[in-house]
Amino acid sequence: MSITPPSKGFIFWPVGNGDSTTVRISESTYFQIDLRHMAKSEEDDDTAWPVIDELIEILPKVNGVPYLSTFVLTHPDKDHCQGFKDLLSQAVISELWLSPRIFREYKENADLCEDAEAFYEEAMRRVKLAIENPSNLGAGDRIRIIGYDELLEEDEFEGFPSRLLTTPGNTITMVDDKDVYDDFEAFVHAPFKEDSYGERNDCSIALQISLKSGNEVGRALLMGDLQYPIIRKIFNRSCRDTLYWNVLLAPHHCSKSVMYWKDEGEEEETLRADIVKDIGNHSLAPGYIVSSSEPINPR
Numbered sequence: 001m002s003i004t005p006p007s008k009g010f011i012f013w014p015v016g017n018g019d020s021t022t023v024r025i026s027e028s029t030y031f032q033i034d035l036r037h038m039a040k041s042e043e044d045d046d047t048a049w050p051v052i053d054e055l056i057e058i059l060p061k062v063n064g065v066p067y068l069s070t071f072v073l074t075h076p077d078k079d080h081c082q083g084f085k086d087l088l089s090q091a092v093i094s095e096l097w098l099s100p101r102i103f104r105e106y107k108e109n110a111d112l113c114e115d116a117e118a119f120y121e122e123a124m125r126r127v128k129l130a131i132e133n134p135s136n137l138g139a140g141d142r143i144r145i146i147g148y149d150e151l152l153e154e155d156e157f158e159g160f161p162s163r164l165l166t167t168p169g170n171t172i173t174m175v176d177d178k179d180v181y182d183d184f185e186a187f188v189h190a191p192f193k194e195d196s197y198g199e200r201n202d203c204s205i206a207l208q209i210s211l212k213s214g215n216e217v218g219r220a221l222l223m224g225d226l227q228y229p230i231i232r233k234i235f236n237r238s239c240r241d242t243l244y245w246n247v248l249l250a251p252h253h254c255s256k257s258v259m260y261w262k263d264e265g266e267e268e269e270t271l272r273a274d275i276v277k278d279i280g281n282h283s284l285a286p287g288y289i290v291s292s293s294e295p296i297n298p299r
Contacts, residue, residue, distance in 0.1 A: 005058045008211055010220055010247060012290045013051045017253045018079030019292050020051045025184045028060050033072045033222060037083025052087050066091035069176040074205040074224035076102045076116035085118035094176045095142035098123055099191050100149035101203035131159040142177060146205050147191040168192055185210040187242045189234045201225035208242050221245035225252040228261040228272055235278045243282040253293040
């Protein structure tokens with residue numbers, strides 16, 4: 001099944017419990033956040049979707065090769081990077097955005113899936129190029145690290161350009177080495193430095209993405225697999241404008257861990273109505289919530 005992409009907008013691919021979001025910034029600029037490529041069956045109710053097959057069809061072609069301006073990996077879980085190795089072999093992925101978490105996990109021999117390992121290898125190749133020749137990174141070699149970790153102070157990262165490192169609280173308008181301010185902004189909410197040593201989900205990249213068309217702006221809030229404590233921290237620390245959304249990608253595939261939590265010393269999880277209220281208070285009209293999950297059947 002082929003699709004017709006919006007002239008500017010978001011595509012939330014149906015991939016079951018996993019994330020695959022494509023942002024079309026312009027005719028020539030596509031921005032991919034996470035990937036879960038699956039083999040589509042013939043069953044009508046099958047939620048699997050062959051994202052790469054579809055993406056290759058809609059991406060612009062440069063010298064006859066599909067061209068993806070930027071790929072963002074929020075965190076290295078399989079359901080967020082499944083198929084990356086295949087996509088890398090079929091398209092030019094001009095730029096990678098990632099958190100330092102994948103470097104730490106590889107160094108500590110964590111259990112990374114095959115696609116996460118392929119992502120790590122590609123990211124390290126680009127890190128070395130950025131250190132060796134920072135002023136001449138071409139398409140297919142560009143990289144941006146989002147967040148901070150003490151391991152970035154180690155020898156293998158010495159000389160990594162500071163302009164390619166973005167920490168929470170900052171806005172990015174450069175995509176694939178071009179300033180696209182008139183069309184796009186990405187405000188970085190997370191990951192926070194103090195969460196570098198927590199669970200993998202705690203290091204998810206969280207963004208507010210704004211797409212602009214003249215005086216009109218559409219905003220999306222995407223928080224990877226973050227759970228209540230860090231989402232609470234985001235709402236406590238961020239200014240109101242950076243939290244507005246027309247589209248909310250429900251964090252962690254609509255997991256209850258976003259709204260229910262058990263603090264140390266408590267016996268059971270309780271509803272945290274404060275975060276439900278804050279999320280709702282920042283919705284704009286029109287407003288949509290997308291759950292990138294298996295279908296949820298009300299009881």
